[in-house]
Amino acid sequence: MSIMDDFEKEVSAAVAEALKGMGARETKFPVERSSVETVDLAVPCFSMAKALRKAPQAIAEELASAISPSGLISAVSSANGFLNFNIDPAALVKGTLDEICSRGSEYGSLPKTGIRVNVEHTSTNPTGPIHVGRARNPIIGDTLARCLKKCGHEVSTEYYVNDVGKQVVVLTWGVENATPEEVAAEIEEHARTIGQNEKERDKTDHRLVANYRVANKKMEADPAVQEQITAMLRGFEAGDQKVIDTVRHTAEIMLDGLRETLSNINVTLDRYTWESGYIADGSAKRVVEKLKASKYAGTTDDGACYVDLKDFGVQGKNTKFTFTRSDGTTLYTTRDLAYHLDKFSRADRLIDVLGEDQKLGSKQLCSALEILGSERMPEPLFYAFVSLPEGKMSTRKGVVVYLDDLIDESVARAYAEISKRRSDMPEDRMREIARIVGVGAIRYNIVRVQPEKQFVFKWEDALNFDGNSGPYLQYVHARACSMLRKAGEFERDTDPSKLTDESELKLAKVLSEYESVVRAAGDEKKVHLMPAYGHDLASAFNQFYASVSVLDAGSRRNARLTLVECAKVVLADVLGCLGMGAPEEM
């Protein structure tokens, strides 16, 4: 319960009391954060106009004169039909700073809920490296998971590995059968026609891409290869353990590379769940049996099974959702159903971070879950695709920027910035900070925009280290750390009479808003609010920094240092929620 919540309660009570005095029967009214900078809370009086048969402005004026400042309410006024309230600035400063001092990094955290939330994210096919289009998934997912933890939930994260199907089988064929010469030639060819030199990347996920491309080309050109791959696919479906193990092994190798990339942007997942497991343990088959028994089930002439979802709001020329092939084998979506049922046995809330191309599939999945009698539904979080200025990203056409390359570029850029201004710093330290800053810039740049907005990747934006950027927040953290380092030991002082500058009040006000941001970013899944808040906080700090001096502030020194420390603590926590490092110098 923050000081602003108390304030809102007092305002509500005061307004209700005053309305009663005016003889109003209807006592419901909104109390909102004002859009006017000089006002803290506002009550719009427009909706009361009819009941009271008075002009909104007249009502606002009458209410304003009926309410006298007391408690946390320091001023009451009216303007343009709004009844405006200001919080006692001293109480705001004192209340906020005391709470931060006592709770530390727990400040802003919501009480434990005991709710188990599972966030599935990333889950890219293990057939190639992660490109920047897909990078939105792990970054949004990981950030959301961190925010949900802050909201008091027991959070687990999970990657669903698609090790079933043609794509991984083709890749596996390529790894097993492509000769070193063929792979080398493919790399040459690719470098010449597309201009990407992949042999320099000594990472398994990048190395295997050439094998994949060789396999695809040979499959198209050579019927014998096509036949071998089809045979492998059949073997896989039939449960041929040798084939399954080989495919799994290839996926593992690829996954090693993907895990390394993810770890480089501070993303680690609690669990990797293999799609093939739901065939092996028979749970996909159980889904098939249950769906077959439902009243929506049907069979095509060839023997493929489907459920008709036309009663579930699924639109289109074909509302049939097929869940077995005519030979009785399961499909991706069938296994995905088994997967979701499994997840529900392990968690209370499921969140799926998905590309917007999965929208229909997700809806079909939910309808099928309903048919299966599930009372809970996964909550999908969709993000729109990232494209390049030259168009849609495509690994095959070579119109692609890999996340690994973006990370390298960003870290290199950060290193250049550091070495430009910190000649005193040892080399290792500069490298270490360059990594923190470079990775932070990428994560920030990706989460700052609403997931549903399309995104055109531009190097100049991705490598922006100024203004609304990750390094801007990290810079403020480093600045605060530097001041506290220079200050040495000091006694905490939250006396509001020593923090009266406009910039100090502004900073305290922003700090007081953290809890509501945590709630919105986590529980309401509006992850992009977290970077926006971080920017507001950093900006308020920079204004404070520019307008008052701290270290030689005489009797105000300790109070200002306390404010610096509080800002640092909250900013570090924001950076933590964003999966960004909080450098102590840069």
Next chain:
RNA sequence: GGGCUCGUGGCUUAGCCAGGAUAUAGCGCUGGCCUUCUAAGCCAGACGCCUCGGGUUCGAAUCCCGACGGGCCCGCCA
């Protein structure tokens, strides 16, 4: 053809779900600020028919209908 989604200064973006005061911020642009706690910073300024047309309302960037423009989807693929 049908469904979903996005459209806010030159560019990027918040606000939209729960309609209210002068529409948020950044990049870029113009002009200032480092003998002083890190200038990856601060201050000041210019730049907006919130895609268009209707409707609901005392009031619409926000809700409804329609158009236009971009994206995504409509497999016995994954």
